[in-house]
Amino acid sequence: MSEIRGDAVHHPRSREFAAKVRAHHEELGHSERQIQGVELVTHLTRLVARLVQDFEGTVHRPLGMTWAGFRIMNTLWIFGDLEQREIARISGTSRASVSSALNTLEDRQLVERRRESDDRRVVRVSLTPSGLALLHKAIAGQTTRETAWTTVLDDDEISQLVSLLGRLVNQEHPA
Template sequence: MAEQKGRDIVSDTVRAAETTGASRTREFSELLRHHHRELGTTDPRDLDAIEMVTDLTRLEARLTKDFEKHVHRPLGLTWAGFRILNALWVYGPLGQQDIGRFSGSTRASISSALATLESRGLVSRERVESDRRQLFVELTPEGRETLRQAIAAQTRRERAWTAVLRDDQLSELVHLLRTLVNQETPSAE
């Protein structure tokens, strides 16, 4: 009897968490600001910057998880693999050492992703004649086709994610993010 009552309480708690999850997420920004004010941050610009960086980080994590689930995994790709294919498509063949800079991937994830992409026939790697330590990477026709499918599926997901914005809001957001992304890294204080 007590065991059943305990299971009922857990079940009720899980149901309550599921229904309040969205509202708890929405209140995060207010709670974040509140706690930062308690730490002494009162400048509205600082509070906006804190919230903006936190929201971008949270959004990036949600987008990555969503794209992995709905786009890349069904095609046998990872997020890192997609970014590498995309960089090779945009820039053409690249030295393996340049892929990280253009794809935003770490050296470890590049090495692992390239091995997988190469084993699937999506990229080819060749040694540079003048320096045998360097590898030159390029898309194969199969890689181009897989990337085409991934881009089509991801575009549908991106359209769904941005549907809450008006056209002018989306254009302004693109402009603002481009401004942030293209600036020099601020010096450390």
């Protein structure tokens, strides 16, 4: 039997996932520290998948956007005009995905691309005024969803989690 949570169906078996992961890794003889690392990464990847699905379904698709388009537009909003290759690096999106998403965003007149006069190979991308207006709507909707997702934590827990995740994400590539 499944529980209805908003628009999504949350299956009780998904709650068993972490326990089963732990049991399998214990059978493999992994240490408690290794198992906790596996659990942490498992929880994070599952959470990201659920967040992206929720944000796309409740915020971005209703605005005619995709998750990739939102990430690109958000990157441009934060950093300003960027070279196309920098968007891929900063947003954590492949160059091919960025190029495809930019084609759609440009067709919708949400971004504009221009070649540098000094080096015609360099393509700079910027948000258009209509792109910025749409992005602000998406940010408002996503902020509402983010707040809903984090209500299970108190203020101190959120601060601690932000700090810990910041340490993980900002570390040099582990050896």
